[in-house]
Amino acid sequence: MSGNVLVLAEHIGGEVQEATYELLGKAKELAVALGGEVEVAAFGPASLADQLGGADVVVSVDHPALAEYNPEAYEVALLSVLRERGPRLLLLSNATIGLDLGASLSVHWDASLAAYVGALQVDGDAVLATAQVMGGKLHAEVELTGERGICTVLAGAFPASAGTAPAAGSEVVAFATPEGLDNVQTKLRSVIEPEAGDVNITEADLLVSVGRGIESQENLEMVQELADLLGAPLSASRPIIDSGWLPKTRQVGKSGLKVKPKAYLAFGISGAPEHLEGMRDAELIIACNTDESAPIFDVAHLGTTEDLFELIPALADKVKG
Amino acid sequence: MAFTGVLAVEEETREVFMNVGTAGEIIFYVVSTLTIGVFFWGSYRRVKKYRRGRAAFRMANLKKALFANPFQGVRRREDTWSVGAVAANSSVARRDRAAGIAHFFVFWGFITLFIGTVILTIDYDIVRKASKLIVGEEMSFFQGTFYIVYSVILDTMGFTAVLGLAYLAFRRGAIRPKKLDYERAEKPEGGYSRSKIVLGDWVFIGLFAAILATGYFLEAFRIVATGFPSFEVWSPVGWVLGRGFEAVGLSTAAAGTAQIITWWTHAALALTFVGMIPFSKAMHMLLDGVNLLVHDRSSVRHLPAPPPEAEHVGYQELSDFTWKELLDLDACTKCGRCHEVCPARTAGAPLSPRDLILDLRQWADANTGGITLLDHETRPDRTGPLTVDHEAPIAGGVISSRTLWSCTTCMHCVEVCPVGIEHVPTIVQLRRGLVDQGDMDPTLQTALKNLSTQGNSFGKSARMRARWTKGLDFKIKDARKEPVKYLWFVGDFASFDDRLQANSIALARILNAAGVDFGILYEGERNAGNDVRRVGEEGLFEMLADHNIAALESAQFEEIFTTDPHSLNTLRNEYPERGASYKVWHYTELLLDLVESGTIPVRSLGQKVTYHDPCYLGRYNGVTEAPRKLLKALGCELVEMPRNGANSFCCGAGGGRIWMDDSFLEERPSENRIREALGVGVDKFIVSCPKDVTMYSDAVKTTGNEGQMEVRDIVFLVQEALTNKPAEPGDLLERTGV
Amino acid sequence: MRIVVAMKAVPDLVEEIELTPDETDIDREYLKFVLNEWDDQALEEALLVKDATGAEVVAVGLADDPDIDQALYTAIAKGADGAVMLEGGGADTHSRAAAFAEYLAKEPADLVITGVQAPDDLDGQLAPMLAARLGQRHVSVVVGVEAKDGNVVVRQEFSGGRAHVLELPLPAVIGLQASRETPRYAPITRIRQAMQAGGVRGESVSTDVASSGLSVRRMFRPEQTSHAEMLEGDVDDIADKILELLRERGMVKG
């Protein structure tokens, strides 16, 4: 049985994504424990290999059908690679691509699959994954039995830094064009870039949210700047919307939208029940409120009583670097 | 009666067809007959329309209003009116004294003149003709003392009508109250005009005034022409007017000519008026008395079920309406009282109860070939009430869904309507169709989904309902397991809202300390369904109610009290129809009893406060005194807001509005109310409904009045009155731990 | 066009979820089950396609899912043309996929739409697994489906709001993330009518033919915070700490 761990590289327009490095870092650790190597499947321009020095082997498949992500083409290509290279474990991100490919490959490649994985370890011979279930209310520690396994891993579960460190003597293998790639029927018609205009706050991973603590519309600019720097949309409590400072589409809460981002930054929001109703399910809530008894701290994971007028500029400066 | 046989010309009387001549008389009779024909034809069409409606089960009301209780509502607004109240114009005078008195004058003036005309007809066309046939001689009673009494009465009553009409015209033309400009709450995109309606009103007033005026002129000319016979002094208005003509030099002969011209004018006007009645605002004279006699305000407290045989859900066609609802549509006089008080309209929402009624009326007419001469709106794009497409839905088409969803079901419109219109049940019937079509706010949809899965609108687990009791140092009895005297129906907000749990805890402690034997249903309780029903989700209401009824049946208790006035309403008034009749109190009533009986010793707080009557407590269920007496017993000085008691202003949360977006409103009703309270110079706003705490605390913030106005539940005043009592060893405070 | 919406009843997440005594599974005994929220979205999307094209929509669930009949009747109340309850299958996604595949072999669909995920699909998501068993094309994390001349045009979403518009031939399986409109509300009266009319058909399929290959060692509750942990230090320290947390989650570059 091989002890190799294979990672599928995700890229947008040839730029490898953060999530891939997170997986690569973890893959190294697991490969060591399993006595194998880290392989990365790079679909697209051969130049991708340059960004994937963290793997021992880069399996490169360059074909026009793979220029942008395409579920059918990727599945055909990845299945060939898996059959050919026969790794012990395949790591995918638990985002769109992983949600597309993990489960179907589990059938086609006849491998066990653990989804929503937040932690991974090797215990003797066994690969153990800790997965989130019930919307994160429970964690399950599972063993992936059999000779092959697939894990789809949650974003941010592992640090990316470990994946960027170059491996000694990284090798690039040009993979023969898998059969069927010329005959892909799923066609990419267009790519829609996120609009700056009317954002959908329910879909964002990170929200920067403000309440009446911001005091005036002019001060909103400061928060907007931070949000832009973080690439996050601005959301707000109802009074901000009532005042007409932000459109209704940005209102979080009972009479607004229910959001469930990965992180929610609340500045100057007291945490009225109507507001909490709309955001208490966020994975990470960080609240800034000068009143230490504000109810927002009852749902927040982290809090500070720092003045928002101090904290926001400080954050902005640091992101700017 | 001066039934004195042979007609003597010198007798005190007047000639009925003076100077008209036989040909004239014939023409008059022909035209009159035609006019009356038109009148009956028009009236018949109306009645035929009402008969298309479903049964309304209001005959018992009618009987009561006529016979069993003929003075109901004369002095105080009750659920029903009566023939006495109609005669006294009580419903008209109730909210507007001046208009009421003026209307009273016109009302009785018109009736008297009408009766006068009938008497004259009886004398002239029946008695005289019959006597001539039978006895061979014309006999008449229209002479002598009878004639004099008749003249005096008609002359004065007519004159009061003139005065009343003058005031009403002055009000409409010069004072111009905003409610009479007929501006729509919902402005249709393609524009609209109601100038015809305005014109129709003036035609009505004008015709009436002209009939009265020509009547007096005619009288005066006659008196001048007949040389001022001394008995004619008993027609004082005509006499004085005649003297006036004489003074400006009107000759007897000229008066004769003027008399005959005026006679024809008067007759023409009167006949035009009669002919127009079924096709104009004048119809209200006939309909509204009836509508008042069959009115029943309690239909709002316990809403009617959906039409039982209907294939579809919600009103979709004319025959879905009951005849009372159809009568309502035609009864509206456009007085604007409902328009003025409606919290939705006030807040800038696209709903005015008057527009709703008028739109439905016009739609009903447009689709049944109803004829209204002027009393209708015009629109270039023929939308809304002008829709004649039978496929177009009423709810969501003729009446926009935004309009229907704007109603808080506060009942203020029904309360003030002088003609007994019941808007709220109609609105709910229409909403039922919207719910069926899924035409609603996403937030409302979520709330309903939560209610159907968890039995509360918060979407919290049904098992968490009694979690607030964890904040107590004693255990509240589980009424399902041990018998209690009172079952406390806590309600959603007081159970699940983090802020309001403190209210529930305070009340529990007070009751416990006072030794009241009470319990709750724990997770057996569900939302009572009051607002679910008013949203129009009847199936869900039934589900919730049946669940609660099963839980109540499994429990042992004597009486119920609720924290929430909405729950109180449905438990008290709607559960009985589902086979669960209990005595249901509001907690303010219970607390009052405990304080008054001395079970809860309190000290005087000496605070100056104002009190807000929740719609479902005050207006719906008449509980306005208990909280006031309680405040008094607590030594508080109550400063009333202008709108109080049954006239209280809605907070905007009722009828499911709390689950819908209100950000589009210009001014939330709750904000309007807080400003009203600030106006009376108090800084404590006392409420007795959990939702009100939420709504008004929020409004204090959004109006920028933090620190100026404190919103408190009355239970905290009771608690404070206890707390400040000097503690004695082993006394109440130690036991309650407050 | 025949659209099948595959449905699953899952534990209601607002409930307190208990574990079995050996702590390897959730205790289903006293749990309240509701329709998987993504399946509700899938149904809505299918109904939107129906509204646009007149397609036939059939909701399918497994009889062993608690209260699934409720969800199926609700689907009919909302406008589905029929519903099928499969006797057989199993608890994990692998055996569920096998069960649905067996049914679809008998009564094929042009398009299958199902929720992109479920709160308890530890061993993977249904849509791709079902597609693999049927040998069909599939797309997940879809936020809009439109039928177009025998093909289906879908919008697949990526993090950060990027999206691809893909066109693929039928038959296909779609894992739906969000419907174009909020799932419609089914009035209780309509659900009752659907129940009285009894439009749910039974079909039997084989039981537990596929294995997930997972063995659960234990389940546990992550540590709960009832109050925020307060960050210490001056503004700079706090800002650093916050950014670090965001970086760890991959939300800030660098």
Ligand SMILES: Cc1cc2nc3c(=O)[nH]c(=O)nc-3n(C[C@H](O)[C@H](O)[C@H](O)COP(=O)(O)OP(=O)(O)OC[C@H]3O[C@@H](n4cnc5c(N)ncnc54)[C@H](O)[C@@H]3O)c2cc1C
């Ligand atoms: C029916 C209904 C529906 C509602 N729906 C919603 C809804 O959907 N969404 C919603 O948000 N609200 C809703 N509300 C309103 C809700 O009740 C609260 O009023 C609102 O959420 C409060 O907003 P806030 O926290 O921004 O303001 P506040 O409650 O005024 O809080 C401001 C906070 O800022 C803090 N602060 C002030 N200065 C600073 C500073 N310099 N630095 C840091 N902190 C500072 C203060 O300590 C305070 O806690 C609803 C209310 C009702 C009645």
Ligand code: SF4
């Ligand atoms: S019930 Fe209240 S909100 Fe509704 S129409 Fe009447 S006055 Fe307006």
Ligand code: SF4
């Ligand atoms: S409905 Fe009643 S209160 Fe409203 S305008 Fe008509 S008559 Fe007046």
